[in-house]
Amino acid sequence: NDTLHDTCKFGTGQRWGSGQTETGMCRLSLTDSDKEARDWFVQKTKSLGCQVTIDAMGNIFAVRPGRREAPPTFAGSHLDTQPRGGRYDGILGVLSGVEMLQVLNDHAIETEFPVGVVNWTNEEGARFPIIMVASGVWSGRIPLERAHQLQEVGSGKATMKSELERIGYLGATPASHESTPMAAHFELHIEQGPILETTGQKVGVVTTAQAYRWFTVEVKGQEAHTGTTPLSNRADAMLLTSYLIVHSHRLATMHNAVATTGTIEVSPGSVNTIPGCVRFTLDVRAPADETLDKMESDMKRDFASLAAGEDIGGLRSGGTRSKPLTVTWQTDAMNAATRFHPECVDIVRASAVSVTGSDSLVRDMTSGAGHDSVYTNLRCPTSMIFVPSKDGISHNPVEYTSPEDCATGAEVLLQSVIRYDRL
Amino acid sequence: NDTLHDTCKFGTGQRWGSGQTETGMCRLSLTDSDKEARDWFVQKTKSLGCQVTIDAMGNIFAVRPGRREAPPTFAGSHLDTQPRGGRYDGILGVLSGVEMLQVLNDHAIETEFPVGVVNWTNEEGARFPIIMVASGVWSGRIPLERAHQLQEVGSGKATMKSELERIGYLGATPASHESTPMAAHFELHIEQGPILETTGQKVGVVTTAQAYRWFTVEVKGQEAHTGTTPLSNRADAMLLTSYLIVHSHRLATMHNAVATTGTIEVSPGSVNTIPGCVRFTLDVRAPADETLDKMESDMKRDFASLAAGEDIGGLRSGGTRSKPLTVTWQTDAMNAATRFHPECVDIVRASAVSVTGSDSLVRDMTSGAGHDSVYTNLRCPTSMIFVPSKDGISHNPVEYTSPEDCATGAEVLLQSVIRYDRL
Numbered sequence: 043n044d045t046l047h048d049t050c051k052f053g054t055g056q057r058w059g060s061g062q063t064e065t066g067m068c069r070l071s072l073t074d075s076d077k078e079a080r081d082w083f084v085q086k087t088k089s090l091g092c093q094v095t096i097d098a099m100g101n102i103f104a105v106r107p108g109r110r111e112a113p114p115t116f117a118g119s120h121l122d123t124q125p126r127g128g129r130y131d132g133i134l135g136v137l138s139g140v141e142m143l144q145v146l147n148d149h150a151i152e153t154e155f156p157v158g159v160v161n162w163t164n165e166e167g168a169r170f171p172i173i174m175v176a177s178g179v180w181s182g183r184i185p186l187e188r189a190h191q192l193q194e195v196g197s198g199k200a201t202m203k204s205e206l207e208r209i210g211y212l213g214a215t216p217a218s219h220e221s222t223p224m225a226a227h228f229e230l231h232i233e234q235g236p237i238l239e240t241t242g243q244k245v246g247v248v249t250t251a252q253a254y255r256w257f258t259v260e261v262k263g264q265e266a267h268t269g270t271t272p273l274s275n276r277a278d279a280m281l282l283t284s285y286l287i288v289h290s291h292r293l294a295t296m297h298n299a300v301a302t303t304g305t306i307e308v309s310p311g312s313v314n315t316i317p318g319c320v321r322f323t324l325d326v327r328a329p330a331d332e333t334l335d336k337m338e339s340d341m342k343r344d345f346a347s348l349a350a351g352e353d354i355g356g357l358r359s360g361g362t363r364s365k366p367l368t369v370t371w372q373t374d375a376m377n378a379a380t381r382f383h384p385e386c387v388d389i390v391r392a393s394a395v396s397v398t399g400s401d402s403l404v405r406d407m408t409s410g411a412g413h414d415s416v417y418t419n420l421r422c423p424t425s426m427i428f429v430p431s432k433d434g435i436s437h438n439p440v441e442y443t444s445p446e447d448c449a450t451g452a453e454v455l456l457q458s459v460i461r462y463d464r465l
Numbered sequence: 466n467d468t469l470h471d472t473c474k475f476g477t478g479q480r481w482g483s484g485q486t487e488t489g490m491c492r493l494s495l496t497d498s499d500k501e502a503r504d505w506f507v508q509k510t511k512s513l514g515c516q517v518t519i520d521a522m523g524n525i526f527a528v529r530p531g532r533r534e535a536p537p538t539f540a541g542s543h544l545d546t547q548p549r550g551g552r553y554d555g556i557l558g559v560l561s562g563v564e565m566l567q568v569l570n571d572h573a574i575e576t577e578f579p580v581g582v583v584n585w586t587n588e589e590g591a592r593f594p595i596i597m598v599a600s601g602v603w604s605g606r607i608p609l610e611r612a613h614q615l616q617e618v619g620s621g622k623a624t625m626k627s628e629l630e631r632i633g634y635l636g637a638t639p640a641s642h643e644s645t646p647m648a649a650h651f652e653l654h655i656e657q658g659p660i661l662e663t664t665g666q667k668v669g670v671v672t673t674a675q676a677y678r679w680f681t682v683e684v685k686g687q688e689a690h691t692g693t694t695p696l697s698n699r700a701d702a703m704l705l706t707s708y709l710i711v712h713s714h715r716l717a718t719m720h721n722a723v724a725t726t727g728t729i730e731v732s733p734g735s736v737n738t739i740p741g742c743v744r745f746t747l748d749v750r751a752p753a754d755e756t757l758d759k760m761e762s763d764m765k766r767d768f769a770s771l772a773a774g775e776d777i778g779g780l781r782s783g784g785t786r787s788k789p790l791t792v793t794w795q796t797d798a799m800n801a802a803t804r805f806h807p808e809c810v811d812i813v814r815a816s817a818v819s820v821t822g823s824d825s826l827v828r829d830m831t832s833g834a835g836h837d838s839v840y841t842n843l844r845c846p847t848s849m850i851f852v853p854s855k856d857g858i859s860h861n862p863v864e865y866t867s868p869e870d871c872a873t874g875a876e877v878l879l880q881s882v883i884r885y886d887r888l
């Protein structure tokens with residue numbers, strides 16, 4: 043826990059309390075503060091006797107030799123954060139991996155095969171807008187070129203490749219499961235939801251992860267003067283966008299999914315000009331792929347109707363009939379539901395019961411968030427360990443998991459890796 | 466017309482056709498291109514024999530001496546544009562003033578008292594977010610300090626004062642109707658609405674201008690993870706904002722007003738974080754002040770109810786009940802309805818009938834937009850002249866008024882100034 047909070051000096055975020063550790067984090071991927079955290083990780087794992095490999099996506103693999111040569115069993119997660127994120131999301135998984143190395147050394151434990159810790163690049167997708175992009179490339183699911191060309195969100199012009207070069211983390215090793223094979227991947231992560239806290243349980247054994255799709259929707263209307271253009275003469279892209287966001291929420295409610303608009307750009311962005319163009323994102327998730335198929339087709343059908351001026355669900359009632367607009371869709375990400383590896387899931391469950399001392403403190407869970415483990419699971423046995431999140435809050439500076447829960451998670455991670463190595 | 470289009474080389478905007486003059490304008494106030502247009506205006510009016518005064522708001526007054534000393538009769542408007550504006554809004558009024566000086570010189574006409582042309586600073590409010598701010602200071606309605614400290618929209622840090630200094634237009638003369646008195650103010654402007662085009666008439670005699678209020682609304686919810694946070698556990702500031710924008714449109718429909726959201730900022734602005742804070746603007750207008758009183762109190766009451774989770778007009782039906790949010794209001798501008806000066810209105814009407822040759826080509830009108838004339842009207846007899854806008858479109862690169870209509874407007878402006886001078 044001390045080490046974890048100490049490394050939060052790299053990219054300290056917004057203060058939310060007066061305590062020393064009561065700040066969030068702002069460590070966007072491949073920024074200077076991310077470089078500092080990476081440099082610390084490389085130096086620290088080397089000092090613990092690891093061989094460190096950096097691949098073409100800046101993924102950092104630190105490997106501690108075993109008795110015999112073979113693909114290592116990894117603990118892994120990510121050191122990047124949201125722009126207003128907390129101290130645990132991702133960081134806990136990597137730091138617990140480092141702690142695992144320390145404990146193995148302290149007790150002079152030899153593993154049968156190598157074990158390692160991996161820091162995956164840009165898991166959050168907050169700066170370069172594809173989540174888990176670097177484990178995605180490693181798995182072969184996302185082309186290296188596409189990832190390298192990803193431009194940072196906002197007005198900046200930097201790409202993943204230019205930033206990897208700038209901070210010195212464009213490694214020579216190909217970013218691929220073939221060049222850096224893994225025996226297995228275990229990821230300790232905060233739950234980011236309210237379930238463990240509500241039930242009073244200590245460890246989540248993650249059996250599945252929900253499916254998600256990301257879209258960018260572009261609404262085109264007509265720029266015009268706010269004072270001189272009657273409501274009936276308008277093609278107001280911001281008003282239509284408001285209908286669409288409300289409708290996406292209604293569809294999510296109906297389908298038992300979640301839908302969120304996290305970013306929006308309005309053009310030209312002047313108080314007295316009716317917006318002619320709005321671009322916004324939609325992040326849509328559900329446990330089953332079929333639910334997202336339904337969501338996507340319903341949204342596409344209904345957005346087009348609303349743009350054409352039709353009414354759906356009384357949204358337009360009480361409003362003024364205006365000119366038609368257009369809506370275009372871009373799919374930014376489309377990930378199927380994940381079922382983690384049964385053997386790894388069993389190992390995590392056994393470790394969790396052993397560490398907590400009770401079946402009743404452990405539960406099987408579905409991950410609401412995406413994780414690098416979703417991609418490693420395509421190429422090697424994988425599973426995840428959840429620990430409680432205070433108030434179910436994450437992606438927020440106040441994100442909190444108690445030192446005791448962090449420690450429990452780290453012990454389960456250590457045991458899981460050792461058990462897999464023995465297996 | 467040639468001169469008008471020639472000066473559009475200062476801040477040329479987006480191309481919309483292949484013709485030489487088929488571009489819009491992007492000449493934000495106090496930028497380098499605005500400085501170029503100002504330098505041209507100063508040099509040109511001096512070459513036409515004017516005395517040029519620049520005041521502490523960068524307003525430029527060019528005065529042509531008359532037979533006797535007295536406050537001059539002015540033609541005036543503005544040379545700044547929207548970020549994606551056109552070639553006529555404001556520009557036509559100033560350039561027609563310059564043309565008036567040229568015609569007076571060409572025909573060696575002596576006026577009884579001085580006549581002048583004024584270029585008002587930052588009429589659009591697009592860069593520094595108070596419209597007509599510099600005529601507002603001149604009229605005594607807006608404090609100089611407040612105007613000078615206005616920060617540019619977006620992430621830049623420049624203020625009106627720092628930009629006035631930077632481009633060399635922070636004049637020594639106090640920005641005040643007392644230091645630079647006017648006998649009268651006539652403004653030729655494009656209609657920016659569809660009425661003259663629809664009726665086939667040529668000149669609008671502007672008798673009134675509608676009231677308007679600008680607000681910034683801040684919605685505060687809670688940042689949280691898009692994938693792990695159930696809809697019921699959310700306080701989604703973007704979803705509430707969507708309800709509010711739809712509701713403001715419904716209220717505007719009901720009250721026969723207009724309401725527009727032209728800018729929006731979402732924080733933290735990450736695809737997979739539920740927005741914790743959204744700030745958006747509301748530009749609300751109506752011909753009568755009482756209508757805006759009603760709009761404002763209805764919006765304030767209903768926004769608070771919607772934030773608290775209540776339903777209004779079925780907006781929340783089909784959605785998920787979530788956590789409460791808060792809404793706070795800031796009033797950025799509040800301008801009463803304007804009634805222009807009867808004598809000036811009569812003069813414009815007489816001039817328009819004389820130029821067009823027919824009563825039936827002229828109509829009395831209300832201005833939907835605000836204009837510098839709204840502020841000059843507080844301190845000197847004022848009225849305005851409208852000419853047709855193609856498709857009623859302005860604040861858009863395609864904004865268009867035919868050369869013939871521009872010429873007609875310029876002739877009416879010239880006659881109005883001369884008639885007032887004689888009067």
Ligand SMILES: NC(=O)NCCC(=O)O
Binds near residue numbers: 131174413
């Ligand atoms: N775990 C986590 O917050 N990852 C970000 C990817 C996602 O949005 O699900």
Ligand SMILES: NC(=O)NCCC(=O)O
Binds near residue numbers: 267314590596835
């Ligand atoms: N005429 C004009 O477009 N002025 C801008 C001020 C307003 O928004 O009404």
